[in-house]
Amino acid sequence: MDGVAQALGPLFLLILLGALLARLQQPGGDFWPRMEQLIYFLLFPAMLVATLAEAEIDQVPLGRLALVLLGAIGVLGLLLWGLRHRLGLAAGAFTSVFQGGLRFNTYVGVAGAAALHGQAGATVAAVAVALMVPVINVLCVTAFIAAGTLGAAGLRTSLAALTRNPLILACLAGIALNLSGIGLPGWSQDTVALLGRAALPLGLVAVGVALRPPALLRRDRGVWAANLVKLVLMPVTVLTLARLLGLDPVSRDVALLFAALPTATSAYILARQLGGDAELMAALITGQTLFAMLTLPLWLRLAG
Template sequence: MNGQLDIVFQILAITGPVFIMVIVGWCLKRFAIIDDAFISTASNLTYRITMPFLLFIGIVKADLNTALQPKLIVYFSLATILGCAVAWVWAIKRIPVADRGVYVQGAFRGNCGVVALALAVNQFGDYGLSIGSVLSGLVIILFNVLSTIVLSVYSSVFTFNFRSIIKELLQNPLIISVLIGLLVSYANLSPPTWFMVSGEYLASMTLPIALICIGGTLSLSALVSSGGAALSASLFKLVFIPVVFTVIGWLIGFEGRELGVLFLFLAAPTAAVSYVMAKAAGGDARFAANIIALSTALSIVTISAGLYGLTALRWV
């Protein structure tokens, strides 16, 4: 019994700080301490400045052999593609045509850059930050391409344009920071101390602000109005994908910290950016918001339960 309680407390120490910050964000918005203007500005600051510094420093301070895990990156990419494909097949059979693109995106696109990275840092420290930084930056490419493809199929105003996607990715500050970090690490360069210290100041702001912004965007009305389709997409993202592909990952040889990071990135709730893309594609933005809100709320339970299972099985 004591052993089980120890595992529970260990899991709470990992997930508690992350989801408490999300709840704090919801409370601050609820009591009008922050507003939509603050969330928009803070989100932009995080995306363009503080998150790039966090990813860059996480890579530069780590051993390149630790930060860059090709096997893990390839497996996560394949799992994402397969997860997207299965969700698409399911949507064709169960979801109205107009909502299929939004449903599929919500069912596979995870919030890896904030929620998964924060959890990885809490559980694995510098190891989680370094490997999570690379994974966060590189999966953005995959998420953007797959989301654009699936949304364009069901949109009359949104078309798949390979050139525009490449241009957008080349201008993405998160991808740029990861590539620069890898180059600096590979060349064995040492940035000046003043630069690293200043960068760490900025990086330390990232996760608290980003998590508060996520909480500030949550809507209880969206949770209440979430229908069966939103619940289906959320469960697909939070249960089907992480359970299936974590187990397969263990069977093919992932274990310990690698398997833990893999699970956290697979189990992350639907990314908030899926709302922006759904709206741009002329899809049902309310439906996208419902998936985001519901998956974020449910992920408190599903991620904690998953970590408990992995710890009890001694897989991590």
């Protein structure tokens, strides 16, 4: 437990630093929205490319890892959709619950994997991102379509955005460079790696900046359902599948870490743009991020 706390503690302190900076309105202006764009479109994709292009992917149990992560996402996605009418939520609110139950905070996941298991953990985390990001994006957009919150223009915009998602493109580029044997030649390796190193600390601070404490006052069925799925049922399902399929300790820990992560802060933007309940999404992001500071170490301790 001490090892887990030592690894994850600094990450949570960076998130709290971001919350403090937001409270103090520092640096002010539109600094943080622009910084988030820089992280999302340049720094984090650089980190994924640098990791995947040089990674020993053949050391990652790709098939079993995919079964564990994507199997859990599929099962719980179907569960949430099956509970749609029982929850009695409006269409927009349900799409926020769906996102809150399935999406994960990539910054915290990759930083946590590297803190727990070094380069081996970072490699498994990059592979996990490559597996999960496209699937979850497609599922969430499908939920908006099925719930009827999108018009024709919104549907076209969403599908076009999927093809331009920088994380998906970075994963494809990194894997292509790896499989081709080209890797990152010459100075490009160190240059891209340096860019990537800036992504995690800045990304964690940006997570804290995005928190909305007043949103915690919202307490309805949607909040409880999404939090139960994301912070309890998803980790239980992944841990069960990981043990059944015999994942090695590093892959098991990283899979469990990603399963127990809070939902992504980018889900708020998607909710606002595609007809979801943005206020509910803000409550889920803030509550899950704070709760995960307690639940993540507990799940990892249980796995160990």
